[in-house]
Amino acid sequence: MEKTPSSNYNIRFHDCDMFGHLNNARYLDYMISARQDHLKDAYNFDYNSYYKNNLGWVISYHEIQYLKPAFFEENVNIQSSLLNADNDTLYVEVLMMNEAKSHLKAILRSKLTFINLKTGRKEQHPQEFIQWAKSLVIEDSGASAPIQDRIKQILTELKQSTNNITN
Numbered sequence: 001m002e003k004t005p006s007s008n009y010n011i012r013f014h015d016c017d018m019f020g021h022l023n024n025a026r027y028l029d030y031m032i033s034a035r036q037d038h039l040k041d042a043y044n045f046d047y048n049s050y051y052k053n054n055l056g057w058v059i060s061y062h063e064i065q066y067l068k069p070a071f072f073e074e075n076v077n078i079q080s081s082l083l084n085a086d087n088d089t090l091y092v093e094v095l096m097m098n099e100a101k102s103h104l105k106a107i108l109r110s111k112l113t114f115i116n117l118k119t120g121r122k123e124q125h126p127q128e129f130i131q132w133a134k135s136l137v138i139e140d141s142g143a144s145a146p147i148q149d150r151i152k153q154i155l156t157e158l159k160q161s162t163n164n165i166t167n
Contacts (some may be wrong), residue, residue, distance in 0.1 A: 003138055005042035006079035007034060008099060011070050022070035028062070031094040031108045034078035041129075055118040057090065061111035063078060063147055068098075068105045075099040085133035087124050088114045093138075095154065102162050104154055 015026040022030070039045040050056055070076050077097045084091040094108040116123045125133070142150045 001135065002042050004079050004081045005038035006077050006078050006101075007037055008075050009034065011072055011074045011076060013072055016072045020072040022072075024066060027064065027066065027070070027096065027106050028108065030076075031078060031080075031106070032110075035080040035092060035094055038045055038080045046077060047139070047140070051117070055114065055123060056117050057086055057112040057114055059086055059110055060113040061088075063109045064106060065147055065151060066106050067151070070096065070105050076105065077101050080132060081138045081140060082136045083109070085125070085130060085137055087130065088122050090114075090133065093150075097158075104158060105148065107151060107154070109150075 009030055011022050011030075015022055015029070017023050019078050036047070039047075047050050049057065078094060079097070079101075080091060080092060080094045090112040092108075092110045092112065094110070095104060096106040097104055105120075114123050115121060139140055142153050145153075
């Protein structure tokens with residue numbers, strides 16, 4: 001099972017500032033939409049089955065670092081993964097890179113809390129869900145490390161990958 005699904009997206013004009021850079025707030029939209037696409041395409045996961053039962057996830061925390069701009073009409077690659085899953089929370093990481101996956105443009109870490117949509121209160125994940133989610137967790141992802149350490153790790157991996165291609 002693919003633990004780090006990825007897909008390509010084209011940066012649209014209406015998402016950019018007057019300099020042709022992707023607006024900072026729009027990074028979140030692209031990255032969250034990509035994660036939703038990845039859940040559907042890679043895992044056949046359907047949010048609607050939860051929402052119909054008044055259950056869902058709210059984002060309770062975001063941490064994002066912008067490293068390089070994404071430009072109008074540029075194709076970018078967005079990769080997502082699950083860093084950790086516990087009884088009522090999911091921790092997700094999303095990377096935006098250039099299409100060749102040689103440059104990191106942004107990294108997003110999010111905490112999603114499972115809630116009852118009617119009461120607005122935290123709920124426990126169903127046991128079947130948590131078992132499935134734990135099978136998707138990326139081991140040795142640096143999930144507990146500060147985001148700056150994770151960025152260094154990713155940049156080192158990208159550099160090594162690029163060096164292996166050119167050698």
